[in-house]
Amino acid sequence: xxxxxxxxxETRRTEIAEARVRLSDREGxxxxxxxxxxxxYIVALVGVxxxxxxxxxxSDVTTGDPSFDxxxxxxxxxxxxxxxxxxxxxxxxxxxxxxxxxxxxxxKVLANILIADFRGKWVVRFLVLLPWTTPVAxxxxxxxxxxxxxxxxxxxxxxxxxxxxxxxxxxxxxxxxALIAVIGVHVWRLVPLAAVIMMVGLLSIPNxxxxxxxxxGAGYWRRMFEITIPLTFPLIAVAALFGAIFTFTxxxxxxxxxxxxxxxxxxxxxxxxxxxxxxxxxxxxxxxxALFLFPMLLAAAVLxxxxxxxxxxx
Amino acid sequence: xxVAVEVKNxxxxxxxxxxxxxxxxxxxxxxxxxxVLLGPSGCGKTTLLRTIAGLEQxxxxxxxxxxxxxxxxxxxxxxxxxxxxxxxxYPHKTVLANIxxxxxxxxxxRAEREEKARWAADLLGIGHLTDRKPRQLSGGERQRVALARxxxxxxxxxxxxxxxxxxxxKLRASARDELKRFQQRVGTTTVYVTxxxxxxxxLGDRIAVMDQGxxxxxxxxxxxxxxxxxxxVATFIGSPPMNLVKHNGTLVGFRPEHLLPDETVSGERVAxxxxxxxxxxxxxxxxxxxxxxxxxxxxxxxxxxxxxxxxPLRADETHEFSCGVDQIRFFDSDSGxxxxxxxxxxxxx
Numbered sequence: 001x002x003x004x005x006x007x008x009x010e011t012r013r014t015e016i017a018e019a020r021v022r023l024s025d026r027e028g029x030x031x032x033x034x035x036x037x038x039x040x041y042i043v044a045l046v047g048v049x050x051x052x053x054x055x056x057x058x059s060d061v062t063t064g065d066p067s068f069d070x071x072x073x074x075x076x077x078x079x080x081x082x083x084x085x086x087x088x089x090x091x092x093x094x095x096x097x098x099x100x101x102x103x104x105x106x107x108k109v110l111a112n113i114l115i116a117d118f119r120g121k122w123v124v125r126f127l128v129l130l131p132w133t134t135p136v137a138x139x140x141x142x143x144x145x146x147x148x149x150x151x152x153x154x155x156x157x158x159x160x161x162x163x164x165x166x167x168x169x170x171x172x173x174x175x176x177x178a179l180i181a182v183i184g185v186h187v188w189r190l191v192p193l194a195a196v197i198m199m200v201g202l203l204s205i206p207n208x209x210x211x212x213x214x215x216x217g218a219g220y221w222r223r224m225f226e227i228t229i230p231l232t233f234p235l236i237a238v239a240a241l242f243g244a245i246f247t248f249t250x251x252x253x254x255x256x257x258x259x260x261x262x263x264x265x266x267x268x269x270x271x272x273x274x275x276x277x278x279x280x281x282x283x284x285x286x287x288x289x290a291l292f293l294f295p296m297l298l299a300a301a302v303l304x305x306x307x308x309x310x311x312x313x314x
Numbered sequence: 315x316x317v318a319v320e321v322k323n324x325x326x327x328x329x330x331x332x333x334x335x336x337x338x339x340x341x342x343x344x345x346x347x348x349x350v351l352l353g354p355s356g357c358g359k360t361t362l363l364r365t366i367a368g369l370e371q372x373x374x375x376x377x378x379x380x381x382x383x384x385x386x387x388x389x390x391x392x393x394x395x396x397x398x399x400x401x402x403x404y405p406h407k408t409v410l411a412n413i414x415x416x417x418x419x420x421x422x423x424r425a426e427r428e429e430k431a432r433w434a435a436d437l438l439g440i441g442h443l444t445d446r447k448p449r450q451l452s453g454g455e456r457q458r459v460a461l462a463r464x465x466x467x468x469x470x471x472x473x474x475x476x477x478x479x480x481x482x483x484k485l486r487a488s489a490r491d492e493l494k495r496f497q498q499r500v501g502t503t504t505v506y507v508t509x510x511x512x513x514x515x516x517l518g519d520r521i522a523v524m525d526q527g528x529x530x531x532x533x534x535x536x537x538x539x540x541x542x543x544x545x546x547v548a549t550f551i552g553s554p555p556m557n558l559v560k561h562n563g564t565l566v567g568f569r570p571e572h573l574l575p576d577e578t579v580s581g582e583r584v585a586x587x588x589x590x591x592x593x594x595x596x597x598x599x600x601x602x603x604x605x606x607x608x609x610x611x612x613x614x615x616x617x618x619x620x621x622x623x624x625x626p627l628r629a630d631e632t633h634e635f636s637c638g639v640d641q642i643r644f645f646d647s648d649s650g651x652x653x654x655x656x657x658x659x660x661x662x663x
Contacts, residue, residue: 211369212402216463217390217419226415230406 056287063281075284084264088272099186103243107194114199132192140256147171194239201235234311318503324375335361337527350518358527395464396473403448410444416467434462472504545650554616561610565645570618572641575625576634585636
């Protein structure tokens with residue numbers, strides 16, 4: 001070491017003696033600074049509306065008369081008396097469960113395509129992710145046209161090629177078709193997300209693992225069911241639960257695509273809550289319907305956290 | 315003895331690559347032999363092993379197992395077992411389930427495969443760990459599970475890819491010893507990849523030294539050490555490596571342990587004054603760093619003096635050293651290959 005590199009000892013000593021702890025060195029203070037925006041955000045956009053919804057559920061607030069009066073269980077009784085509510089509740093679960101199954105299966109297939117190495121994989125990856133990046137309202141509008149009862153190009157293609165005989169399919173006008181259409185759009189828009197989540201899972205498996213299984217004589221399906229799926233299970237669960245949450249809480253697809261038609265048979269809790277509470281003006285009833293989303297979401301959140309924990313211990 | 319694994323003019327270039335990872339290798343193992351592929355990282359030894367396993371397909375050449383060409387065949391039909399550097403144990407399966415896995419793929423019935431798995435586990439001394447998960451095991455135990463999983467199918471060939479490199483230095487020595495005894499007991503042909511010369515020297519019946527995709531020398535450890543085929547082998551094997559001194563168009567090579575103070579060497583020898591720069595004491599030995607002159611060009615060399623040599627030496631002094639003529643090797647300075655002995659001026663009796 002030479003003098004030109006290090007300062008003389010006296011200078012160093014005074015430097016150390018004069019050093020002070022800065023605000024940015026205090027971790028306790030920093031923790032607060034970084035946490036506050038999130039806390040404010042969650043309280044303002046999640047906490048307040050949630051408690052407001054509970055309050056509204058027991059009130060007679062309408063869009064015409066926003067003054068708060070205690071109404072007891074009246075709103076609950078009126079909601080429960082309405083068949084559309086029960087239909088919406090059932091639809092919500094049916095849409096969620098059926099979509100989730102397809103989202104997981106197709107997501108897994110797509111994840112395999114995403115990690116595959118082939119010519120033009122970037123184009124395929126881009127196309128695969130497109131549905132997820134498109135705003136729901138926009139893509140629902142496109143689907144509304146694709147499935148339109150008169151102008152549907154899908155129906156026209158099927159009809160012209162003779163695949164559906166001389167009949168037409170009124171995708172959004174008839175009950176089973178409308179349900180299938182809603183599920184189809186949900187699956188279409190959520191599969192990319194699930195695929196990306198599962199792709200991360202697949203990429204996190206060391207190559208050795210698959211090679212060891214090949215050396216051990218396992219074929220494709222055995223490797224998939226005994227090695228790949230168990231190892232990526234936590235992420236598959238996360239993908240499934242995300243799919244479930246996004247389907248469960250979505251109002252846009254139904255609102256734009258079918259508007260609950262035919263005869264309120266395709267409504268889900270979210271769209272029915274909106275129709276009742278905002279369009280219909282009965283905020284109290286709308287709040288009651290929306291509250292039914294809560295237990296399911298709570299359960300999903302718990303399951304996601306558990307899956308993440310399992311992932312850490314694997 | 316019959317040939318268990320053979321590769322003929324094997325070449326492998328990875329997709330998008332421009333150099334051969336394995337560049338024309340001919341190699342054959344005898345039945346029951348322990349063949350070690352030794353070389354620095356990137357020399358193609360692991361690629362060669364993976365090609366034998368069937369995890370990579372050769373660009374050119376043939377892989378033969380038990381006399382039949384297996385090019386294009388998947389790993390599962392090749393009757394091989396492989397132990398990976400990471401061991402690649404299935405983390406979600408218990409030790410027993412890990413060992414049973416290869417048998418499941420062979421559709422052996424439950425009772426039989428359980429019995430075989432327990433036999434393998436007991437053979438490796440991990441019978442009491444069968445209910446544990448891999449993450450609950452130590453490095454040495456994991457290695458044994460990987461070995462048990464490899465042996466349970468009774469393969470014709472073991473392929474081991476640096477199986478000791480994940481163990482700490484102390485465990486490595488005992489695991490090496492265990493590995494050798496294990497192989498002697500089961501008698502299965504083994505191809506073992508390592509970059510560690512101590513492992514290679516200790517384990518191998520024969521060593522194949524590789525560099526840049528080619529085999530530089532194949533032979534018994536003693537032969538490879540004492541009669542290196544070229545300067546690469548000479549300097550790669552041995553610690554410290556062989557000293558090479560340029561003398562006209564020839565490189566004169568001698569191992570550090572053969573360069574000793576002149577008064578301790580008897581018989582016909584080549585003397586050279588060594589200007590000592592530094593002395594290290596390493597577990598009883600003295601490593602003497604210095605510059606020799608008088609033999610050829612002035613060159614930095616290392617002498618390794620065993621504890622039995624007690625000649626007083628000090629840094630910054632010049633001392634007469636010499637090396638027995640039998641211990642001197644000659645290499646062509648252009649190609650690096652072994653060449654005919656030449657007469658050195660300073661030889662004395």
